[in-house]
Amino acid sequence: MDRTLTIAKRELTSLFYSPVAYVVLALFALGTGLIFLGLEFAPGEEATLRTTFNYVVGFLVFLVPAISMRLLSEEYRAGSIETLMTSPVSDGQVVVGKWLGAMGFYLALLCPMLVFTGLLEVFGRPDYGPIAAGFLGLLLVGGLYLAIGAFASSVTESQIIAFLLTVFIIAVFTFLLSSLPYAQFVSPAWRSGLFY
Numbered sequence: 486m487d488r489t490l491t492i493a494k495r496e497l498t499s500l501f502y503s504p505v506a507y508v509v510l511a512l513f514a515l516g517t518g519l520i521f522l523g524l525e526f527a528p529g530e531e532a533t534l535r536t537t538f539n540y541v542v543g544f545l546v547f548l549v550p551a552i553s554m555r556l557l558s559e560e561y562r563a564g565s566i567e568t569l570m571t572s573p574v575s576d577g578q579v580v581v582g583k584w585l586g587a588m589g590f591y592l593a594l595l596c597p598m599l600v601f602t603g604l605l606e607v608f609g610r611p612d613y614g615p616i617a618a619g620f621l622g623l624l625l626v627g628g629l630y631l632a633i634g635a636f637a638s639s640v641t642e643s644q645i646i647a648f649l650l651t652v653f654i655i656a657v658f659t660f661l662l663s664s665l666p667y668a669q670f671v672s673p674a675w676r677s678g679l680f681y
Contacts (some may be wrong), residue, residue, distance in 0.1 A: 488582070488587065491582070521604075549634060550634050558641055595623060630655055631657075
């Protein structure tokens with residue numbers, strides 16, 4: 486476990502040395518802030534952050550691949566994968582360590598959203614159940630998207646190809662599968678099951 490955590494720490498540190506990380510953090514904070522202030526933070530609205538969470542999932546389709554595109558493809562491109570794989574760590578420890586490092590950055594990405602909860606507490610009476618469930622859902626969806634990104638990063642040396650492959654796979658899961666319940670070519674019985 487120590488080796489996995491060492492790889493995770495190394496990956497998290499390297500993510501914060503990258504300028505892409507700060508662009509992703511800034512874009513996410515700006516986008517979520519605009520959505521919160523424009524759609525959620527208004528008199529008469531529910532104090533649950535539900536609208537913000539729905540839009541954030543759409544942002545993650547493009548932001549999470551930017552985080553994960555370099556996880557393993559950078560190692561292949563730089564030629565350091567041989568050194569890493571001949572060290573006394575297993576393949577699983579390398580993959581889990583890199584994924585944990587990316588999850589650490591993803592958690593840092595979500596931290597500014599806690600300010601929204603504080604604003605709701607100051608100016609309203611928030612319902613903490615849906616807010617906690619929404620944060621848990623974002624954490625799990627982000628973990629899934631980072632795992633897809635780690636896979637895409639492992640099959641190519643190019644970060645751009647890893648980014649595009651990750652966006653494609655995530656878009657299929659997010660948009661195509663969520664629109665299937667409304668498709669006309671699906672029978673009504675299947676449509677109700679898919680919608681559920």
